[in-house]
Amino acid sequence: MSAETRSGSVAGSAPPPTDDDGTAIRAVKLRHPIRNIFAVIILLFAAAFVYDAALRPAYNWPAVAKYIFDRRISEAAVITLELTVYSMLIGVALGVVLAVMRLSPNPVFKSLSWFYLWVFRGTPVYVQLTFWGLLSVIYPTIDIGLPFLNPFITLPTGDVLNVFQLAVIGLALNEAAYIAEIVRAGILSVDHGQEEAATALGMSWFQTMSRVIIPQSMRVIIPPVGNEVISMLKTTSLVTAVPFSFELFTRSRDISAETFTPIPLFLVASIWYLAFTSILMIGQYFLEKRFARGIGVAQPEKKVTVATGAVPVVGDEGDDDQKSGGVHSGGTP
CATH class of the missing domain: 1.10.3720.10 (MetI-like)
Structure with a gap:
């Protein structure tokens, strides 16, 4: 058994996805250039507004500092x-x-x-x-x-x-x-x-x-x-x-x-x-x-089988074995 298989068995992690010829698929992060451009434009407008407000005489910031307290x-x-x-x-x-x-x-x-x-x-x-x-x-x-x-x-x-x-x-x-x-x-x-x-x-x-x-x-x-x-x-x-x-x-x-x-x-x-x-x-x-304590924090633990990558819910393994005709403690098929 290879080191990779042993580590996968111990960690219980699923094997990386592969395409039809067995080559591992390399995941590439999706880029959002238009969204980033809009974000930069919004930040520029915000900076321009703050700069303009700091220098606009109508706001009279010295009077604000005088009356704030x-x-x-x-x-x-x-x-x-x-x-x-x-x-x-x-x-x-x-x-x-x-x-x-x-x-x-x-x-x-x-x-x-x-x-x-x-x-x-x-x-x-x-x-x-x-x-x-x-x-x-x-x-x-x-x-x-x-x-x-x-x-x-x-x-x-x-x-x-x-x-x-x-x-x-x-x-x-x-x-x-x-x-x-x-x-x-x-x-x-x-x-x-x-x-x-x-x-x-x-x-x-x-x-x-x-x-x-x-x-x-x-x-x-x-x-x-x-x-x-x-x-x-x-x-x-x-x-x-x-x-x-x-x-x-x-x-x-x-x-x-x-x-x-x-x-x-x-x-x-x-x-x-x-x-x-x-x-x-x-x-x-x-x-x-x-x-909100105790609301939505207890999630059922999930295990990933190394062979198939299936994700059965913990507590249902016995039901899965029974459905597949597995042998249980009583020895009944």
């Missing part, structure tokens, strides 16, 4: 993060409740959830925020008491809710409609047999959802929820409709109106938005990686 801009950036976090926390909590109501067999819960989603997904968020800004006009007071009876407590709406709280409520209620559909899709992605198996083991509904259904559905829920968080960060620029004017975009616009430099201030706001978005994307990546 301005105290007013930094405070507005923190307020933008607060709007995003508070709105998403309320939106996710309410969205989960709406998703459960949508999946409930109770027709009242299902109808209420559907109506909520129909209203808040069917109207622009800017219009909704405008209505929340007019809340004190529509409802001058907030009455607490029993229906059809005199209220126990009457509070002026403007004293109870400020514009920041109204902005959070408006963003959260709109976001809850989208989170509800994301959570519902994630729950429906889990096989119904998982719930039946948990019920057969004596688990309660809460245990089934918290230990079986929700953990498996998270790998479907996390990516779109991460996108919603990033979208919420940018949607905070619309709270000027409430009106709330201390978030990042509106604050940058107000400063630009004072200094007559709109382009540099909008660049400053864009840099802050990009920084926050990049951090959120990194966090989303690690969350997706964590909840």
